[in-house]
Amino acid sequence: MESSTESIGRAEILRRRAASHGLGTRPASLDGPAGAVDRLFALQGQDLPGALWSLGLRSGASLPEVMAAFDDGTLVRSWPFRGTLHMLRAADVHWILKLTAERTLRSAARRREDLELDDGTLEQARKLTERALAGGNRLGRRDLLLLFESAGISTAGQRGYHLLWHLSISGTTVLGPMEGKEQLFVLLDDWVTRRRDLSGPEALGELVRRYLTGRSPATAADIAWWSKLPLTSIRSGIAEVSGELEEVEYCGTVHWQLRTGTPPAAGREHFRRETAHLLPGFDEYLLGYQDRSAALEPEHAPLTVPGNNGVFKPTLVLRGRVAGLWSRKASRAGTALTVQPFSPVSDRDWNAVGRAAARYGQYLGTPVTVQRRLATARPGHPGAAPAP
Structure with missing residues (x-):
């Protein structure tokens, strides 16, 4: 049967x-x-x-x-x-x-x-x-x-x-x-x-x-x-x-x-579809599973958890997949976000990242700016950009 x-x-x-x-x-x-x-x-x-x-x-x-x-x-x-x-x-x-x-x-x-x-x-x-x-x-x-x-x-x-x-x-x-x-x-x-x-x-x-x-x-x-x-x-x-x-x-x-x-x-609930999310380190979207391979490519794992030391970096998620990293720096003028994808990102996706950053700014109650970084290659790969 x-x-x-x-x-x-x-x-x-x-x-x-x-x-x-x-x-x-x-x-x-x-x-x-x-x-x-x-x-x-x-x-x-x-x-x-x-x-x-x-x-x-x-x-x-x-x-x-x-x-x-x-x-x-x-x-x-x-x-x-x-x-x-x-x-x-x-x-x-x-x-x-x-x-x-x-x-x-x-x-x-x-x-x-x-x-x-x-x-x-x-x-x-x-x-x-x-x-x-x-x-x-x-x-x-x-x-x-x-x-x-x-x-x-x-x-x-x-x-x-x-x-x-x-x-x-x-x-x-x-x-x-x-x-x-x-x-x-x-x-x-x-x-x-x-x-x-x-x-x-x-x-x-x-x-x-x-x-x-x-x-x-x-x-x-x-x-x-x-x-x-x-x-x-x-x-x-x-x-x-x-x-x-x-x-x-x-x-x-x-x-x-x-x-x-x-x-x-x-x-x-009433929903508006969103495709980009700026997740903090240790978020349950990754930490909630023993097997994280659906959301995280094996070659990106060393970038997300450097040295496999158990410390998870904040991640950019696009359409459910971990697509990069981000960091923030606060000042009197507001909060500056640096977003570094693992591979090139389309203008449409960058617009979605901008909306995700705006949500973060609303949460903090502060103006937020986004700095784009070059895509990150695999660790040790020629052309790899420094991690944020």
Whole structure:
């Protein structure tokens, strides 16, 4: 019997993924930054300025509007997936940590030994933090580290970062309100008073549903890599919500997507088609998948992640494909963007880049200019332009 699974090509999977991400079209209205997070579930957020732009790009919100969603307790940052900072709904933190924290902390046991952070030291840091943040107090990273040092807990090297990381993954703290350009630590249970309570198969099903809402089509391996949960758990989650999903085939591999006709936020959006996007580094459009080959050509990967060091540069995306890099320089006069494609770009595409830059300027609330750079050849290839 012939399979009824739809087979799609590269252009189609990129079109569908961009639409899932809220990038294939320009939203005229969404439920602000919170609506963008509802679509993406959680967005990688170790680079705070870039992470905030990921939300502004997908919601049409300005930078002050995005920051306000953290100040009012709607959104937070924590380390729920892969031991890496993410932005997510405050109400989702508890059930996600219940699902992922034990596995993450267990995987870091050797690292704690190397840093000489025993259980007694971790408990001392937790008690100090709880006392300092009690009653709704909030502290920045530097002040918390000074607190540890004053109590005789060394924060030298990576010890300080690991202590802050451990406190959040174990459910003591979360990054909540802003103070200038810094996000402050607060006590998780005090700051997040409304929370969802999910566990077991229901939690796995919700994770799969929410991941696919903002990233489909994707494979089970993509979800397992992103969440750092076992593939068997992800398959259980897929089975839990199987009635909401359908299979498509891309490059001979089964990908999952929400059933046609049930797009996120159906009926609440009006779109204008856009073909160019200026994505920040670490954006979920690339970071959301184990296999990024549909959007990123192999020869462009060393330019996007130089030295394969895990640091992703801001990217220019044209019609779903990573087509170049960009950087910015702020001054009193405004913000100057330098856009450097990997190959020559048509006037029509440059016009689309100009519209993308204008959206970035609206987000920042500042005038934006665009400087075009010569196309970038492969590293070491004759004629390669210097990276921005």
